[in-house]
Amino acid sequence: MNFEFPDKVKDLQARVAAFMDEHVYPLEHEYDRHVAEAGGWTTPPVLDDLKEKARAEGLWNLFMPDERYGAGLTNLEYAPLAEIMGRVEWAPEVFNCSAPDTGNMETLARYAGDEQKKQWLEPLLAGEIRSCFSMTEPAVASSDATNIECRITRDGEDYVINGRKWFSSGFANERCRLVIVMGKTAPDDPDRYRQQSMILVPKDAPGLRLERNPTTFGYSGAPGGHPEIVFEDVRVPASNILLGEGRGFEIAQGRLGPGRIHHCMRFIGSAQRALELMCQRAESRSAFGMKLSEHGSLREDIARSFCEIEQARLLTLRAADKMDREGNKAARDLIAAAKIVVPKMATEVIDRAMQVHGAKGFTEDTFLPRAWTWARYIRVGDGPDQVHMSSLARQLLRRYAG
Incomplete structure (x- = not known):
């Protein structure tokens, strides 16, 4: 393993560090005030300004290894950049490199069909919308994901989703448009690892609601949050399934x-x-x-x-x-x-x-x-x-x- 990063990574390190020094650290102690003034769950204008600056400087989607969608860096090359961003909790979003969007974008890039990519991946890559990943459930030990009880049931040309999730990262933000949900399409399959599927659910789908937003050691996670959400007969097209049933x-x-x-x-x-x-x-x-x-x-x-x-x-x-x-x-x-x-x-x-x-x-x-x-x-x-x-x-x- 070579511990000497290539010149392109050294250049990005210097540029990300300089951006943090000039734009991020000076706002750090005021950030919560900006969030509160924007309404708590609304992205504050100051963050939009920083995103615009970062994108203009080419410091955008640095996490994405596929050059069609991002910087084309390897995991090893991205590591020192993520370390610099991690010095301030909310800084990764400035560069469109924050969870859960990064994981969701990688998931869509790897597993989604062309129409799914056009509808969801492209606006996420552009920073126009945000997304949520919904897997953990309050009623079961979700550390064993085979316990998950949320049901994804085929009904003609649709799937109907019923269940309760929490720590659904990012759901509370007003720009969240997409929820990637893990649930069971085949609960009786003898292979417990083929019971699960993932499906794409628009946040505004009828029957999907935010129940509450618990705090973590007193922190709400605003403006993204990690709320408890409920799916009650949420109906989406069958084409929203990712990769196919049993591939969760x-x-x-x-x-x-x-x-x-x-x-x-x-x-x-x-x-x-x-x-x-x-x-x-x-x-x-x-x-x-x-x-x-x-x-x-x-x-x-x-x-x-x-x-x-x-x-x-x-x-x-x-x-x-x-x-x-x-x-x-x-x-x-x-x-x-x-x-x-x-x-x-x-x-x-x-x-x-x-x-x-x-x-x-x-x-x-x-x-x-x-x-x-x-x-x-x-x-x-x-x-x-x-x-x-x-x-x-x-x-x-x-x-x-x-």
């Missing part, structure tokens, strides 16, 4: 592999920024007659944090490299390992930074509480730690004990 798990694995690595890349960025702030705070504050940075325990925290970030970064880059060279399926061991390691690392590093900042570390005066919240959440989102550890262990047992 296949699509999910294709979608979630890159998405998990994108999350890891972004959380490495937030952990790196937390370490930098920790060092700055330690040098600028004194207690008990000496700088905080002169206390041995704090120095250990700083050193440990650096080591953990570097380890996590190298693991994530190795996973991305293997995905590029051998495919997502072949890289599933490293994807699982990164998904286990990185969010836990980020919560621990950010927690140390919060501790060094004292009371300030728990307020909106720093990015730390929000960053910790989302890192902690993602230890469940995209699959709990325990599921990834179990899956990884099974792979290792087959490899070494078989």
Whole structure:
């Protein structure tokens, strides 16, 4: 694996970093006010301005490996750019690189038919609309996706959808137009992994409603949200099915592999920024007659944090490299390992930074509480730690004990 990025990636790194310095960081502490003034679930005009600037500078759809749709970067090449964006929670949207849209766009690019792409992928790539991914359900342990109860029933030339979902990322935003839903088309199929399908549902379909928008550690996730939504006899054309009945798990694995690595890349960025702030705070504050940075325990925290970030970064880059060279399926061991390691690392590093900042570390005066919240959440989102550890262990047992 070559750790030297090509010139085109170095150039993009410099340009994304400069854009963040000039346009994103100055607005960071005011962003919530802009969201509130826009109505909470409405994209604030200031974000539209940033998107227009980013697109004009060619910093758009950088995540998309297919040159027909985006920058044509490999997973490995995109990694340092995602890390820079991850230093501010909402920054990826500025570059049209935010979840769940990235995963949905990759899903549509890979699995959708021509008409589906024209209707949904093209406006998503242009940043004209946003989308939602709806898989998790409140009534079952969705970490085992075979438990999902939402029904997708064929009725003539339509499918009828009934079920209740939550943590349906992005649904609350007023620009959300598309919901990609996972549910069961064949609940009695003896192969539990062929019971599931994915289907495209317009957000304004009759019978689809937002029930409530729960908060995560007090954060609403505005302007996208992660609400609980209800499907009551929601009817869509049969042509809205993705790839065909029984292909839901296949699509999910294709979608979630890159998405998990994108999350890891972004959380490495937030952990790196937390370490930098920790060092700055330690040098600028004194207690008990000496700088905080002169206390041995704090120095250990700083050193440990650096080591953990570097380890996590190298693991994530190795996973991305293997995905590029051998495919997502072949890289599933490293994807699982990164998904286990990185969010836990980020919560621990950010927690140390919060501790060094004292009371300030728990307020909106720093990015730390929000960053910790989302890192902690993602230890469940995209699959709990325990599921990834179990899956990884099974792979290792087959490899070494078989």
